[in-house]
Amino acid sequence: MVRGRSGSLSSSWDPKNLSDLENYYKSIKVNILDYQFEFIIKKNNKSNRTLLVLLKERVLQIFKLSKRGQKKKFKKYDISKISKLTKSKKDNKEIIIYRRNGKKELTISFINTERRECFYELLWLAWLNKTLPTSEVKAPYQNLSFFVSTWNMGDAPPPSDLNSWIPKDKYDLYILGVQECEYSPRERRYEQCQDDWFGTLATHLGHNYYKVEGTSLVKMRIVVFARKEHYYTINYIEKTSIPTGIGGVYGNKGATMISFQVFETSFCFISSHFAAHQEKIDARNHNYREIVKVAQMGNKDMDILNQFNYVFWMGDFNYRIDHLFREEVLVAIKKKDISKLLIHDQLLKQKAMEKVFFGFKEEAITFYPTYKMERHKKGVYTEEKQRTPSWCDRILTRALPYSHPINCVEYKSATNILTSDHVPVYGVYECFVRLPCLPVPQSLIKKCNILFFDLRAENLDLIDGQSPDPYLVFHPSSFIEEEISTPHASKNRSPIWGDILPIEPTIHRQTFLETQHLLLTIYHDDEVLGHAAVPLALGFSSQPFPFATRITKYGLQAGILYGAIHIVYLNENPSTPLVKSPLRTSPTLQAEQSANSPLSPNINTGKLSPPLTTTTTTTSSSSPPTTPTKISNKPPLPPINKPTPPNLSPSLLNNNTNTHHNVSNINITESLPLDYLNITNDIVIGGEDDNDGFDSNNNNNSLHIATDTLNNSKMTIQPPPMIQRTKSELRRSI
Structure with a gap:
């Protein structure tokens, strides 16, 4: 997101005041002639400063405005003399600028994560000698x-x-x-x-x-x-x-x-x-x-x-x-x-x-x-x-x-x-x-929410021989400012957390979010039960996207996490309500489990009551569902928005089997099939065989996955066009 020279804020602005912040974003414009972009910052933890990025001159200006509007404590930095630009891992509003010739680095704090990301992208825009795009483009x-x-x-x-x-x-x-x-x-x-x-x-x-x-x-x-x-x-x-x-x-x-x-x-x-x-x-x-x-x-x-x-x-x-x-x-x-x-x-x-x-x-x-x-x-x-x-x-x-x-x-x-x-x-x-995403004008930015439905886990580890009281934690990241936790389930190895409240990211652009992962940990009190990573790319479908991912602890499987993810932009007409209401309430999350009930996102029911929530009518299964999802529903990078049937459940593939070394039938000349969809990794959405998709009767040994649940027809996976397109783009631009 970029801000033009017009619309400066006074030095008395309050980042915690929502009206100030709203007016701030409304004032963000692009000066097409001068390409000047303004930020309100704190430099090395000092009082508020104005940071001006001049793309034409390839310089940064940092100054403080007096009451009469005059520039004080003026500093000028040549962009070409900046050696490194590092986003702080400790504070997602900070960025560290390293200058050549061993000069002291600058620590700059922005009002929020999105403004930091905008500045970061602008400098990379200058370094890569690219022009400011007029529309949102895929990450190179x-x-x-x-x-x-x-x-x-x-x-x-x-x-x-x-x-x-x-x-x-x-x-x-x-x-x-x-x-x-x-x-x-x-x-x-x-x-x-x-x-x-x-x-x-x-x-x-x-x-x-x-x-x-x-x-x-x-x-x-x-x-x-x-x-x-x-x-x-x-x-x-x-x-x-x-x-x-x-x-x-x-x-x-x-x-x-x-x-x-x-x-x-x-x-x-x-x-x-x-x-x-x-x-x-x-x-x-x-x-x-x-x-x-x-x-x-x-x-x-x-x-x-x-x-x-x-x-x-x-x-x-x-x-x-x-x-x-x-x-x-x-x-x-x-x-x-x-x-x-x-x-x-x-x-x-x-x-x-x-x-x-x-x-x-x-x-x-x-x-x-x-x-x-x-x-x-x-x-x-x-x-x-x-x-x-x-x-x-x-x-x-x-x-x-x-x-x-x-x-x-x-x-x-x-x-x-x-x-x-x-x-x-x-x-x-x-x-x-x-590479860093390219900045886009504010008019193209649409706010979004990340929605999770029917979250549940299966086969978690015992704690001292007893069933755990598990809860799920989404860790802070470049697009999530604070830790997000689910309620505790009571004494259950297969907990159901149901639908959680919408997660509002600090960065809303699809080209950025589709490259990110949500990192999560399941705890019993302070003891780790397992870790997992969910790619946000799954969520850019027209309907909630069901997934199943293996939970790992100390490098081995420690359960399976099921759910459905949907990323909805607020100015659109989502097929799913942003918030659901509970079918029933309870002071704690009740542990439930029933057999032979497949994962099916419940897209027309209710709302969670924070902070104590209850389960929905979706029940867990004693074994992973076996209905395969169409392979076209798994978007390559970047994702393609194809509808996902909400009543189909993901079938878990063995992500540990090495396709090169089948110990029961080794062929030393066997070549790797096209694996651009990374089927052997944690997230899975289809497949029904135990052989990782390999057809032992096919001499070509191509990767096959069921694509039609009615006639069980099959297709051969080809490399997603994005990778080929990326190579050609790089040859032209990098």
Whole structure:
């Protein structure tokens, strides 16, 4: 939303006064000739100032008006000399401006979140050399390449030549995680092994790259390098480490991790070393759960798996090949029969049983086991300790539902690196990152409400052997200022919260909201029962959109959340009332459950009575509904507004099954079907088979989903046109 030069506010305006605020928004105009946009701000927590954005001159002016209307304490800033612009995570009205040449940053506070977003978008408009649009346009995307690799270095220095493993000057970002990295520094300028290793990588990649961040835990290290041209787009950098070794406190095992945001898309990279030895499967699974449980990055109220758009988890996970003698494994390797070995891979089997890496994907393994190698001999497995060759070193990925899917270009091992008893494993990935939305005139802004109907959960965890008293919390975000909670349900693992009061976002534009997720947690008192993320893109349909999403706790499934979402603009004629009235009242939310009743949004009933609400007539089901929803109802990014039959219920697909590694029928040459709808993620709306949509009788192995509940006809999913369109747009404009 933009404001023209006319219509200034007096210094005595009151942001809490609704009439003042209403008049303020009415005064917002665009000066077509000068492109001057005015904001009322506080600079570095001082008294009110006026911030003027002059797009033609590409400058910012900050001043205070005297009683006579004269400018006082005038400051001028060149937009081209601003190095970074960061929206505060602690206060969603604040923005931090970083200037070049090490000058002191500016902290600016706006009257609300929407004004901050407007200023943010205006500066990006200037940086990207775009013109102010006359209509609301979809958020632009940019495709970036990532080189991600893991290597157990075996406490030996790396070889002097890394070219066969790490290509130079080829990718946008390089992320490398290593384990057992402990050796004497080879150069005098380095006092510690960490400095030597990070310095070696920096020298290898060259002057076109800079170190974003790096961290270590005993012998585990992770580091991120990026092209220098991306310096101004990478923000919110965090790092942490989690020990899971002896006594759960020693750092010989555990994880190092780094998170950051590129433009508007968030990433988390984790490098781990799990418990060793063939029989320690449960210990390895426990390492995974403990890391997810303890790690705190980004939003500290959410776990690390349900808040970042993309999570990459790499490491020496130490999962082995089971039920085969060492000699059998060596014979299979000699015959290049990898599929025989993958059937017995511990990680694939544990993942299929949903005991580890729930919701993660791994690309097809086409390389030989990476452990245990004879040092300095290519392709030779050592006879020391008679270890069974195994794929200990792996890379897995996870994306939030309705994020663009991660495209894996390569997943290989670097067999020419011979200094360790492990072979490095690397993957090359492509991800779409969202650029800031472009500002639009106030006349195009329409207020909206986010509506949730028939919210309920199933199969929540017990608390000390007793049924919990669960309640649902929507966490604050860039478009929600305060925490929103449902009432408590009483002693029930399958609570029904029913319809909740409308949520009024602070930012109303569809092009922004359709890229966002609502992050939520289910609690019993202060104890977490699970987390989930619901994409707002589902809500832009003509009717309430039914969904089902898996609730996770410590990285494993902890229940299922059902509901329907609808985003309604207030100047339209919604098919659903904004607020419902209760069919009956009660001082507390009563726990209900009845069998064989599918989820069906009740769009013609009543109103909630805050703050204590009751359930509606919708009842829960003892098992997930099986009626498939038409696949056309799931909008790609950005969503397409197609009607959703309100009486259809979502059918839950297994979002943990890896389409590449079916342990019961592995085909090493199997290729990934078109997966642009991200079916393997948490939100699901259709599908009726247990094979994740794969037709075992179809040689093409295309992804099929039922599209007609009457004749059960099927269709093959094609990439949504948006992704193709985005690529062409980027070629023209970026």
